[in-house]
Amino acid sequence: xxxxxxxxxxxxxxxxxxxxxxxxxxxxxxxxxxxxxxxxxxxxxxxxxxxxxxxxxxxxxxxxxxxxxxxxxxxxxxxxxxxxxxxxxxxxxxxxxxxxxxxxxxxxxxxxxxxxxxxxxxxxxxxxxxxxxxxxxxxxxxxxxxxxxxxxxxxxxxxxxxxxxxxxxxxxxxxxxxxxxxxxxxxxxxxxxxxxxxxxxxxxxxxxxxxxxxxxxxxxxxxxxxxxxxxxxxxxxxxxxxxxxxxxxx
Numbered sequence: 569x570x571x572x573x574x575x576x577x578x579x580x581x582x583x584x585x586x587x588x589x590x591x592x593x594x595x596x597x598x599x600x601x602x603x604x605x606x607x608x609x610x611x612x613x614x615x616x617x618x619x620x621x622x623x624x625x626x627x628x629x630x631x632x633x634x635x636x637x638x639x640x641x642x643x644x645x646x647x648x649x650x651x652x653x654x655x656x657x658x659x660x661x662x663x664x665x666x667x668x669x670x671x672x673x674x675x676x677x678x679x680x681x682x683x684x685x686x687x688x689x690x691x692x693x694x695x696x697x698x699x700x701x702x703x704x705x706x707x708x709x710x711x712x713x714x715x716x717x718x719x720x721x722x723x724x725x726x727x728x729x730x731x732x733x734x735x736x737x738x739x740x741x742x743x744x745x746x747x748x749x750x751x752x753x754x755x756x757x758x759x760x761x762x763x764x765x766x767x768x769x770x771x772x773x774x775x776x777x778x779x780x781x782x783x784x785x786x787x788x789x790x791x792x793x794x795x796x797x798x799x800x801x802x803x804x805x806x807x808x809x810x811x812x813x814x815x816x817x818x
């Protein structure tokens with residue numbers, strides 16, 4: 569039996585899917601894709617002969633049944649997830665359900681939207697002299713969040729909030745417990761999609777900007793001094809820094 573391939577589609581730009589992911593889509597006999605989160609341009613890789621299902625219209629049991637039936641028929645089956653499957657991709661429950669049924673699976677990583685957002689802004693999350701830590705989290709809504717955002721804000725690390733644009737006021741209120749009001753923030757909507765929009769402002773004004781611009785979904789919130797782009801030079805490339813591949817200059 570062939571494995572079910574759980575493929576990360578990347579952030580939206582069809583050129584940002586991995587080479588392996590694109591190849592598997594071309595070879596697939598059956599594709600179940602997250603239609604509410606993946607632009608139709610990515611489906612250009614799928615063969616016209618392949619069976620194509622939009623999981624926005626399906627529940628968990630229906631998705632698993634399609635994948636299982638395809639695998640047992642010895643078809644090449646792809647579950648196409650947005651971004652990277654390991655981040656808010658319902659990966660754990662899908663792998664568990666497939667394993668219960670004796671269906672092998674393979675996960676193919678994708679470029680996450682938080683990486684695409686940093687690329688668009690030309691910023692480095694782990695900026696020397698500023699922070700070497702990045703926090704990926706979300707605001708509690710219908711899905712509970714075990715971690716306390718107010719406590720996380722005390723670290724003043726680079727931070728990226730997923731699935732939180734509609735809760736901007738709650739996010740800002742919690743983050744101001746640790747970050748100063750003038751901390752740089754960015755609201756990145758549909759990154760790498762044709763309709764991408766990016767707004768930058770002080771953290772204290774973020775909720776106002778989100779409300780004014782009508783940003784309520786498919787957007788990331790970035791917070792931290794890394795957005796200034798001002799940090800210490802890297803030691804690794806300092807001409808006076810020695811390491812196993814290069815002797816530093818005296």
